[in-house]
Amino acid sequence: xxxxxxxxxxxxxxxxxxxxxxxxxxxxxxxxxxxxxxxxxxxxxxxxxxxxxxxxxxxxxxxxxxxxxxxxxxxxxxxxxxxxxxxxxxxxxxxxxxxxxxxxxxxxxxxxxxxxxxxxxxxxxxxxxxxxxxxxxxxxxxxxxxxxxxxxxxxxxxxxxxxxxxxxxxxxxxxxxxxxxxxxxxxxxxxxxxxxxxxxxxxxxxxxxxxxxxxxxxxxxxxxxxxxxxxxxxxxxxxxxxxxxxxxxxxxxxxxxxxxxxxxxxxxxxxxxxxxxxxxxxxxxxxxxxxxxxxxxxxxxxxxxxxxxxxxxxxxxxxxxxxxxxxxxxxxxxxxxxxxxxxxxxxxxxxxxxxxxxxxxxxxxxxxxxxxxxxxxxxxxxxxxxxxxxxxxxxxxxxxxxxxxxxxxxxxxxxxxxxxxxxxxxxxxxxxxxxxxxxxxxxxxxxxxxxxxxxxxxxxxxxxxxxxxxxxxxxxxx
Amino acid sequence: xxxxxxxxxxxxxxxxxxxxxxxxxxxxxxxxxxxxxxxxxxxxxxxxxxxxxxxxxxxxxxxxxxxxxxxxxxxxxxxxxxxxxxxxxxxxxxxxxxxxxxxxxxxxxxxxxxxxxxxxxxxxxxxxxxxxxxxxxxxxxxxxxxxxxxxxxxxxxxxxxxxxxxxxxxxxxxxxxxxxxxxxxxxxxxxxxxxxxxxxxxxxxxxxxxxxxxxxxxxxxxxxxxxxxxxxxxxxxxxxxxxxxxxxxxxxxxxxxxxxxxxxxxxxxxxxxxxxxxxxxxxxxxxxxxxxxxxxxxxxxxxxxxxxxxxxxxxxxxxxxxxxxxxxxxxxxxxxxxxxxxxxxxxxxxxxxxxxxxx
Numbered sequence: 001x002x003x004x005x006x007x008x009x010x011x012x013x014x015x016x017x018x019x020x021x022x023x024x025x026x027x028x029x030x031x032x033x034x035x036x037x038x039x040x041x042x043x044x045x046x047x048x049x050x051x052x053x054x055x056x057x058x059x060x061x062x063x064x065x066x067x068x069x070x071x072x073x074x075x076x077x078x079x080x081x082x083x084x085x086x087x088x089x090x091x092x093x094x095x096x097x098x099x100x101x102x103x104x105x106x107x108x109x110x111x112x113x114x115x116x117x118x119x120x121x122x123x124x125x126x127x128x129x130x131x132x133x134x135x136x137x138x139x140x141x142x143x144x145x146x147x148x149x150x151x152x153x154x155x156x157x158x159x160x161x162x163x164x165x166x167x168x169x170x171x172x173x174x175x176x177x178x179x180x181x182x183x184x185x186x187x188x189x190x191x192x193x194x195x196x197x198x199x200x201x202x203x204x205x206x207x208x209x210x211x212x213x214x215x216x217x218x219x220x221x222x223x224x225x226x227x228x229x230x231x232x233x234x235x236x237x238x239x240x241x242x243x244x245x246x247x248x249x250x251x252x253x254x255x256x257x258x259x260x261x262x263x264x265x266x267x268x269x270x271x272x273x274x275x276x277x278x279x280x281x282x283x284x285x286x287x288x289x290x291x292x293x294x295x296x297x298x299x300x301x302x303x304x305x306x307x308x309x310x311x312x313x314x315x316x317x318x319x320x321x322x323x324x325x326x327x328x329x330x331x332x333x334x335x336x337x338x339x340x341x342x343x344x345x346x347x348x349x350x351x352x353x354x355x356x357x358x359x360x361x362x363x364x365x366x367x368x369x370x371x372x373x374x375x376x377x378x379x380x381x382x383x384x385x386x387x388x389x390x391x392x393x394x395x396x397x398x399x400x401x402x403x404x405x406x407x408x409x410x411x412x413x414x415x416x417x418x419x420x421x422x423x424x425x426x427x428x429x430x431x432x433x434x435x436x437x438x439x440x441x442x443x444x445x446x447x448x449x450x451x452x453x454x455x456x457x458x459x460x461x462x463x464x465x466x467x468x469x470x471x472x473x474x475x476x477x478x
Numbered sequence: 479x480x481x482x483x484x485x486x487x488x489x490x491x492x493x494x495x496x497x498x499x500x501x502x503x504x505x506x507x508x509x510x511x512x513x514x515x516x517x518x519x520x521x522x523x524x525x526x527x528x529x530x531x532x533x534x535x536x537x538x539x540x541x542x543x544x545x546x547x548x549x550x551x552x553x554x555x556x557x558x559x560x561x562x563x564x565x566x567x568x569x570x571x572x573x574x575x576x577x578x579x580x581x582x583x584x585x586x587x588x589x590x591x592x593x594x595x596x597x598x599x600x601x602x603x604x605x606x607x608x609x610x611x612x613x614x615x616x617x618x619x620x621x622x623x624x625x626x627x628x629x630x631x632x633x634x635x636x637x638x639x640x641x642x643x644x645x646x647x648x649x650x651x652x653x654x655x656x657x658x659x660x661x662x663x664x665x666x667x668x669x670x671x672x673x674x675x676x677x678x679x680x681x682x683x684x685x686x687x688x689x690x691x692x693x694x695x696x697x698x699x700x701x702x703x704x705x706x707x708x709x710x711x712x713x714x715x716x717x718x719x720x721x722x723x724x725x726x727x728x729x730x731x732x733x734x735x736x737x738x739x740x741x742x743x744x745x746x747x748x749x750x751x752x753x754x755x756x757x758x759x760x761x762x763x764x765x766x767x768x769x770x771x772x773x774x775x776x777x778x779x780x781x782x783x784x785x786x787x788x789x790x791x792x793x794x795x796x797x798x799x800x801x802x803x804x805x806x807x808x809x810x811x812x813x814x815x816x817x818x819x820x821x822x823x824x825x826x827x828x829x830x831x832x833x834x835x836x837x
Contacts, residue, residue: 006659180785185483192482193485196486218715218719219716223711414708463660464664464667
């Protein structure tokens with residue numbers, strides 16, 4: 001079930017009513033309702049893979065308890081590695097099996113050897129990368145004695161499969177979400193109304209921005225040889241806004257939906273395209289994944305408290321792993337590597353934490369220097385997105401070669417003016433609201449007439465200018 | 479909670495506006511089934527063109543047009559939209575009718591032919607445009623439900639047993655859901671904005687809007703007729719990149735099995751025509767090169783490619799002619815011969831018929 005579907009528009013109010021009107025007096029029943037609703041939500045897409053989700057949930061729940069109860073270091077290690085290996089095994093099989101096989105065959109053929117190997121028609125279970133990481137963080141935290149295992153399977157299963165975050169995050173931590181699941185929740189008007197506004201803003205970003213940008217970007221990326229350099233640049237820029245609208249829009253809907261049920265999920269996006277350097281960008285883009293990698297890979301590798309050479313190694317590892325997490329394709333590896341390269345000068349000059357606050361904080365407009373830095377950062381990330389979007393490295397090379405031509409100064413062959421206008425509107429709204437968690441976050445001090453005018457403008461834009469063809473969320477495939 | 483719910487109701491006017499506009503503008507004539515189609519058929523029966531025809535049920539239109547037709551055709555075309563441009567001028571001196579319907583299934587061929595027989599048509603030649611989709615085992619298409627009584631009537635004539643019978647489903651849950659459909663709302667707004675008037679008679683086949691001709695064919699509106707190669711490519715690209723479009727046209731993204739049942743029905747139908755002394759010709763309408771190349775390279779579309787062989791084999795077996803090819807390379811057709819990813823244009827149809835059709 002997709003957030004931007006009619007099915008979800010029916011599903012959400014039903015669960016909301018059952019949650020607050022039928023089951024609110026009993027936390028246990030309320031959590032069971034959330035679990036059933038979440039499984040229904042997932043099963044709507046594929047009931048077969050629901051069993052995989054259930055198995056993975058049970059495995060981590062059980063191994064979590066076993067790790068905690070283990071009397072010897074070896075036992076603890078056994079249960080820990082059992083969970084990690086099985087989790088990564090599933091991920092490797094469903095996501096990377098064919099990639100490894102194809103890459104191996106290609107590598108062998110370089111030496112003139114031809115081998116016949118099996119590739120399988122594997123359907124990637126939606127959200128596997130997300131729920132696997134949920135489970136792994138829980139098990140790792142127990143292994144490292146940061147948390148104690150929960151004893152209620154329902155509570156743990158809700159943590160893993162809570163429907164707003166199940167298929168594309170944000171990747172939650174047990175320390176953050178589990179206490180909310182175990183605590184009695186009362187309806188919070190401010191939280192719920194803000195959640196609803198965030199849902200509308202997310203829908204605007206997904207349906208009006210991302211899906212309309214996709215129409216243009218898909219066309220250009222499908223056959224870049226047909227377009228001049230200026231059009232190719234536009235194609236890459238529109239893809240940059242497509243993926244931002246798509247994923248941050250999804251995250252806003254997820255966070256907003258969770259708020260309707262009294263939950264606060266981890267923030268996933270904090271206006272990344274206003275970043276002044278790459279380090280800031282990665283503190284603002286897919287925050288829950290970046291922090292996951294930081295906490296469970298970067299820091300265990302020594303983080304920044306090791307020699308410069310090792311810091312460089314750690315940086316490359318984290319970015320390349322992040323690339324591979326996104327998909328089984330060399331394009332993602334290069335995308336990750338490229339971002340590591342962008343990051344390197346900041347690391348070497350020890351300036352990777354120089355922009356911790358949002359740009360032009362407390363001011364209306366940024367300085368010229370900030371505008372320049374924001375533009376350069378956007379250009380670098382957009383260039384990297386070419387690898388992310390391209391079907392293969394060869395396609396990316398063709399695209400980039402097309403950009404590096406004299407036609408860069410010519411007029412684009414096609415340009416979606418209305419979509420561009422909406423992108424500008426989104427950027428202005430987000431710039432004005434950049435110190436808040438989302439662009440529609442208003443406080444009661446603002447006149448009600450103004451607020452409702454904005455809400456209606458957003459809703460009417462979604463209804464009138466949204467794209468209602470088939471467009472899934474990009475991150476569902478990861 | 480009460481405050482929250484009461485504020486939530488302030489968004490309901492938007493929903494109400496959507497429903498009212500969808501119902502009253504009704505761009506696809508979903509809530510007024512049949513009235514529109516009878517009106518268009520009435521114009522066509524006077525030998526005039528009907529222009530500005532949009533969003534109607536092609537099956538009902540063809541049924542009413544056939545019922546009002548004032549000649550009995552010698553040449554009858556049963557086709558999907560991929561054969562919609564086979565026109566009377568390609569068959570000089572012969573009485574002709576193209577009874578194509580959008581997304582035609584074999585069920586449609588049978589149903590439309592039954593309508594023709596009820597009008598005592600005795601065509602000497604029948605041209606069948608055969609699409610790969612028609613043999614897809616997984617095809618969920620039931621667009622023929624509005625003419626289902628004719629389909630079952632024809633099945634009885636062919637001595638084919640059937641278990642379930644689908645009745646015309648004129649106002650179903652799907653129709654009701656369109657009241658809330660935002661894409662339907664956008665179409666309604668577009669209609670209002672473009673001040674799109676209802677259909678009207680015309681003396682010309684080529685108009686600003688889509689135009690139906692008395693011989694059954696349709697001419698696209700000016701914008702679509704004058705589509706550039708770049709736009710054709712865009713449409714073809716969208717087609718191959720949009721799994722739902724593919725699903726619409728090929729029922730399932732994975733067309734993994736050729737339906738023996740559909741093939742059998744088609745064979746029996748061709749045999750039935752042959753037994754009546756009708757000359758049968760299969761027309762394989764080519765795909766846009768971008769789309770066909772995609773089918774060739776995409777493993778899940780191998781069955782689409784394979785259907786051509788199945789149809790040719792059937793032609794040999796039944797002694798029918800087979801003209802055209804799904805592969806555009808067969809007739810050196812580039813993108814200029816197409817309107818989009820799957821529809822070749824008039825020039826393409828004319829080229830194939832001039833070259834291959836034996837009068």
